[in-house]
Amino acid sequence: xxxxxxxxxxxxxLGLTDAxxxxxxxxxxxxxxxxxxxxxxxxxxLDSVKRAEAYLLENEASKTYLPINGIPEFISATQSxxxxxxxxIVVSGRAAxxxxxxxxxxxxxxxxxxxxMMPGKRLxxxxxxxxxxxxxxxxxxxxxxxxxxxxxxxxxxDFEGMLAAxxxxxxxxxxxxxxCCHNPTGVDLSPEQWAQVAAVVSERNLLPLLDFAYQxxxxxxxxxxxxxxxxxxxxxxxxxxxxYSKNFGLYDERVGALTMVTRDADTxxxxxxxxxxxxxxxxxxxxxxxxxxxxxxxxxxGLRAQWEGxxxxxxxxxxxxxxxxxxTLNEKGVEQDFSFIxxxxxxxxxxxxxxxxxxxxxxxxxxxxxxxxxxxxxGLTAANMDYLCDAIADVLGS
Ligand code: LMR
Numbered sequence: 001x002x003x004x005x006x007x008x009x010x011x012x013x014l015g016l017t018d019a020x021x022x023x024x025x026x027x028x029x030x031x032x033x034x035x036x037x038x039x040x041x042x043x044x045x046l047d048s049v050k051r052a053e054a055y056l057l058e059n060e061a062s063k064t065y066l067p068i069n070g071i072p073e074f075i076s077a078t079q080s081x082x083x084x085x086x087x088x089i090v091v092s093g094r095a096a097x098x099x100x101x102x103x104x105x106x107x108x109x110x111x112x113x114x115x116x117m118m119p120g121k122r123l124x125x126x127x128x129x130x131x132x133x134x135x136x137x138x139x140x141x142x143x144x145x146x147x148x149x150x151x152x153x154x155x156x157x158d159f160e161g162m163l164a165a166x167x168x169x170x171x172x173x174x175x176x177x178x179x180c181c182h183n184p185t186g187v188d189l190s191p192e193q194w195a196q197v198a199a200v201v202s203e204r205n206l207l208p209l210l211d212f213a214y215q216x217x218x219x220x221x222x223x224x225x226x227x228x229x230x231x232x233x234x235x236x237x238x239x240x241x242x243x244y245s246k247n248f249g250l251y252d253e254r255v256g257a258l259t260m261v262t263r264d265a266d267t268x269x270x271x272x273x274x275x276x277x278x279x280x281x282x283x284x285x286x287x288x289x290x291x292x293x294x295x296x297x298x299x300x301x302g303l304r305a306q307w308e309g310x311x312x313x314x315x316x317x318x319x320x321x322x323x324x325x326x327x328t329l330n331e332k333g334v335e336q337d338f339s340f341i342x343x344x345x346x347x348x349x350x351x352x353x354x355x356x357x358x359x360x361x362x363x364x365x366x367x368x369x370x371x372x373x374x375x376x377x378x379g380l381t382a383a384n385m386d387y388l389c390d391a392i393a394d395v396l397g398s
Pocket of ligand 1: 013014032033034035130132183
């Protein structure tokens with residue numbers, strides 16, 4: 001039956017971890033997948049998470065199925081993470097949320113919903129974007145298209161190009177936006193630019209789909225939601241795919257959420273029923289453990305304060321690593337200007353290294369970064385910085 005099946009290429013991000021594990025070089029560094037590491041190079045379990053797990057171990061009374069859209073306390077906590085606790089959207093009940101297996105699961109359920117409920121609508125993605133985005137959407141049968149986003153000259157947003165392209169998108173199409181910490185570039189829209197995007201969204205009646213995987217990793221938990229809240233204020237219907245993988249360090253628990261913002265509570269109920277139908281036909285209902293950890297932490301003032309401190313510490317360490325990377329490259333005599341790395345936000349730096357230089361880093365130095373030149377800055381430590389910067393100097397021929 002299967003003899004004619006051709007092997008698929010390895011995943012451009014997760015495939016690097018497989019290759020890294022097989023590499024015998026003791027100095028190897030994995031700066032591919034977006035996973036946070038502490039200064040000792042470990043991906044820690046947050047103390048707030050450990051405390052919530054201890055509480056759950058003691059108090060969990062059943063492993064029965066969750067509702068199709070997940071834990072009610074998780075859902076309300078997620079809506080207040082997105083919009084703030086007293087926001088009109090939360091109070092009026094015009095948003096519907098489903099707990100999903102990670103942010104990727106949320107994107108896939110959204111894609112299934114769009115394919116079924118909005119036939120013929122195209123989904124527009126930034127160039128570049130997270131390499132898994134096109135796979136998720138085309139797997140659901142959606143047609144995708146692209147708008148410009150990154151300007152390699154300024155290493156910032158090509159806002160003029162982006163806005164001009166958005167103005168040509170047909171009415172009713174879906175516009176994918178990264179709420180903060182744009183993956184892979186690390187360059188985000190300013191509040192003024194968000195306002196201009198919101199104006200085009202309303203002029204052209206577009207449906208924004210916000211991918212929100214890094215809340216807390218740019219400026220702060222509330223500050224990072226500014227673009228989303230601005231769009232929400234403009235009254236747009238919206239789809240939001242959010243994730244607790246990074247800000248809770250719950251990568252392997254697969255805990256995220258899909259939130260549909262609609263015009264009123266009745267519409268939200270109808271939309272949620274269609275979302276639940278898609279979930280039931282896919283994975284039936286979400287896994288419980290990660291969702292219970294998140295709702296335990298977010299609904300307990302003490303645990304929440306501890307967690308917020310832990311998010312701040314992760315964000316600050318990443319920022320410190322950005323500065324140390326720029327300084328160390330200078331010290332190594334690298335002449336190319338890498339100062340932009342300190343201005344980018346979130347886990348990733350779009351380094352500008354070419355595919356050949358990326359391959360040389362891997363083959364000569366056992367340093368694994370994504371083919372686009374994306375470096376996971378959150379994987380850097382004071383201890384591996386010299387080795388990395390020597391290797392970059394080598395592949396640049398400095
Ligand atoms: C990444 O971009 O590295 C992360 O979002 C992890 C993933 O699933 O690709």
